[in-house]
Amino acid sequence: EMQNMMNAIFKGTFLNRYRDVIPEIRATCMEEIGSWIKTYPDAFLNDSYLKYIGWMLYDKQAEVRLKCLLGLQGIYSRKELVSRMDLFTSRFKDRIVSMPLDKDHEVAVQAMKLLMLMSQNCEDVLSAEDCETLYQFVYTTHRPLAVAAGEFLYKRLLSHDGDEVQPKGGGKFGASTDQLKRLIRFFLESELHKHVAYLIDSLWDWAGKLLKDWECMTTLLLK
Template identity: 60%
Template sequence: MNATFRGVFVHRYRDQLPDIRAACIEEMGAWLKTDPEDFLNDGYLKYLGWTLYDKQNAVRLKCVRALQGLYQEKEFIGRLELFTSRFKVSMSADKDLDVAVEAVNLLLLIQQ
């Protein structure tokens, strides 16, 4: 999986096509959730953080939804503390209404 990540994801999360970037982020959320021992760390979470600033609304929306899936898992909260402290403010400041609403829902999950 790490070879796949380095060989594909690291290059495609910045692809010119927003659909590819969105698919990468959606899949990364699934990887983080299904294999937290290998993927739920700052080395991988940083890609979600960077994608919160993507120029396309659809990509940011996939990112916020991937994060929602992680924050729903109570056992992940400790591993997400550094990420939360770095990116919490940018989550709620989105210019797109749909992304902003989902970001507020994410922040509510974080506060629980």
């Protein structure tokens, strides 16, 4: 009976209002469909419902796009749901990858956070080209976006499974050496040498300990 009621609400209200002329109503529709999918995945986690969120990622109003991204974060954060998102992911991944360029700052930040979740929970969903594009956002002047990109860069490029914090006295044999080499290589290859301060600031929350490993840095400089 509950399922029938929810289907009636979906058909009678959502389908008539998700493209409403009032953006607040469209945003509310996206917020609620995202909540329904996350709460009742057996009934709603399929392309018949997900497609509406995908379509509205293109909405002209930032608040609507934002609600779509937040709803998707709630879904992609749960590994048990991600395996059922393959069709949606293949259809709308390119749109999501483009959204850190959104003119609205909060939309851009939440898009980067969603991409971090997708990277963690969807195997090989992002191509090397996608990642190279997203890494460059560490150099943006909008700090919240740069920090979100810093997390993406750190977890994708610098922090690998099995990396451990280098014990004191570990010298050049510690994991920190490899991480610093990867970071230096990224910086040199990005060819934005005047913007090193942006790179360090974006990584500070995630790699602060690495960036203060003076012993490791000294060892590298003396090699």
